[in-house]
Amino acid sequence: MAVFERRDSIPIPPKDAQKFISPCQYCGVGCGYNIYRWPVGKEGGPKPNENALGIDFTKQGVALQSQSITETMYSVVKGEDGNLYNVLIIPAQDSPINRGNYSIRGGANAETLYSPTKPTRERLRRPLIRVGDEFMPVTWEEAIDLVARVTKGVVDKYGPDSVAMKGHDHGGAGAGYEANWALWKFFMVAVGTRMLSIHNRPANNAEVWGQRERGVFELNYTYEDARLADTIVLWGANTFVNATVFYTEHMMPNLQGATIDEKKKEYLEGEPAEPARMVIVDPRKGATVEVSEIVAPGRVLHLRPNLGTDYVLANAVARAVWEKGWWDKDFVEKRTDLNLFEEYKKKSLMLDVPYEEFMSRVEKLTGVKKEDIEKAAEWIASPKPGNFRRRAFILYEKGAIWNYKNYDTIASIAQLAALTGNYGKPGSACGRQGGHAEGYAGPDNISRAKLVGSIYHGGPPPNVDEYVKNDPKAKIYFVAGTNPYLSTLNSQAFREKVSERIMTLNKYLSELARLYGEPAGSEERARRILEGLEKTNGLFMVVVDIYKTETAKDAHVILSAAGWGEKTSTYINCNSRLMRISEQFMAPPGDAKPDWWIWGRIATRMKELYEAEGNYEAAKYCSGMDWKTSEEVFLQNSHYLPDNRVPAADEALLPQESFKGVTYEYLRKVGQKGIQVPTRIDPETGELVGTKRRYVYRFGTPDGKFKWYGSDPWEPDPMKFYPPQITKYFQDGNDSKYPFWLTTGRTQILWQSAYNDRYLPEKVATIPLPYIQMNPEDARRLGINSGDMVEVYNLEGNVVALVYVTDAPPPGMVLGLMYHWNGTFNHLTTSYTDPKTNIPWYKCSRVAIRKLKGKLEDILKNTSLLPTNDVRI
Known part of the structure; x- marks a missing residue:
């Protein structure tokens, strides 16, 4: 019996149905989708010449080969003309990325579209301002004027850094180059603040300076490298779960030996071509490990380091490579900085420590056995028959990025690839797997605020989370396309402190309203807000989003943004840097507007206010943002990019976000094939060309050489290794009070903060609550079973969660789900x-666990408690 109402048929698009294209709105794989739109009441026929798909629906399709069409790929939407249209969003068979394949996320793109008759009716449809303890809808003119006046007033009185922000920098999810250019231009140029932070971290920083400062942008490979590698290394990258189609469409065939013919075409003459091996570095035995061991028994090595020890482990694998003589001497001598190589050998490889003693220390700290470390080194770097170099495809993601000593962790993995010569060759690379799609477009070269890198390049940048929580100099907090009350670190404390500052301002405004009544308009309202910010420790918050998130519920102004499919945008995927257009195919709900329009109007209104005062110097920074179309924004961004009329050998000097010469017309012409950035205009032919694989000729440093780095020293004693935020849990009896290690992770079903997924009933029924994964040994000891409810708590906060008993985490460790709206383990x-x-x-953290009495029987009726990592069940 079905739990939810099912469709047994959906309309067939007629021959004249409109066709649009877009990458998926979700993960960084960037699967291509074709969107068909046609009027409600009209339908095509079942024969190939009667429908837009050219499919013969009178015949049975071939399983796993025919075009996938499911009920979750269909919806009814309102067009720009106000009429209702059928919409079919199907995986594109002509996409080189997914080839008609799809994940549980992308397969439900149509379900996320706004509908007044579905849960997505909760979308924000017009601007809202806080009046007392409730939100009132207002016109855009009123909302824009209020935000512009308060922003201008704060900047004029307290300086640009009194304005803080946290915003999107990615593609997909309604963002892209257009939204990002407008957002970051507003704050970097119009406002000029340094208090910038990116949606999933507390500062305006690259997550991978440890690789970038070696001369390597983190997205440097092409999807084909996953098909051509001898060995695939996944370091803190749960690919089957978080980049599903990249795994199933490209990695898995390599493990199965289905890409050997492709290898023979790319390999050197006489070079052996075999099914790939895989090395997975992850404390948990997740679904990627399980699936890979089924697909390639005997060719999967799983290393399970203790939390926070990855940089030591990566350097240990490199040390084993060195000791065995498997390092690529030719590559190192020709393509890397040999002076800095000496520092790397001393500090990272620790060559002054005898090998056996070094490995003994590593085993004690990481928990990984020497023989497994040496096997990883062998699979990555040992010569193939005929003395050919082994091709290793090394990907890392959040398990490495969000680790202890982020810089050293990323640098150690990037340098392992350099030591083994795995850059710039087919099947050889080192970079991010990617989370969301990419589309950063900040005006870094015209920013009024000084932008910095890591501590080695003028940084690090300021921690904006701490700033808005604790510093009265922070007067305004803008949040755009993110939900920090769920997603930032130490989020319970963050939410409490930010909310307290907001309430301080609210109380002051309420007292003024009690004495003098509500303000008559935006000018008077802005005056009172500025007075409140001067006389209290209050904080004024503006949120731009598509739903009223947990963060938005505390805001003073909420500006309703258009989402995916409701505006035209551009972005790239992570696994090939493939740039494509995402075309608008429906109207935004109500009076919601594209992000670029919102930021442009605020800046333009500030410009008008400055000009009215005769302050033309300030006005000029707010000019040039009165865009009329998304392509205007795109082309303005392109204008500020560096000259890309360079030969192929100099592509390494171009930024990743380099696409000068690309237009919407061009992207519509190339369709799903896209173009790989950085793009170049060939100096000889004048043609626009993409970059298939980066760093073939040189690295992105002034002399073209890879820049080595020596890691921090370390001790095998946890009390000396970990930072105070963790060692406090080993002191004063806390080791027994908080006996479990906590790590955090995601689920294949819910994407990121579940900004859309929480409005899809079947997904909510599947993951109705935050959960922990607990090892059976720990569960037996505590008398806990799958389906029980527990409170997980420590000195930072607490979460009530559902329990899944599974062998995914080792004994003594639990995994907590990030970002769930009913409780986040952040x-x-x-x-x-x-x-x-x-x-x-x-x-990483330390926690205690308390079993709650009883069960939530209504939830257990519809929620599977099977282990999510065991795909054989």
């Missing part, structure tokens, strides 16, 4: 950030 993470980068350590 509440329990510490305030630690890497002092070199200000990147947080979301992946």
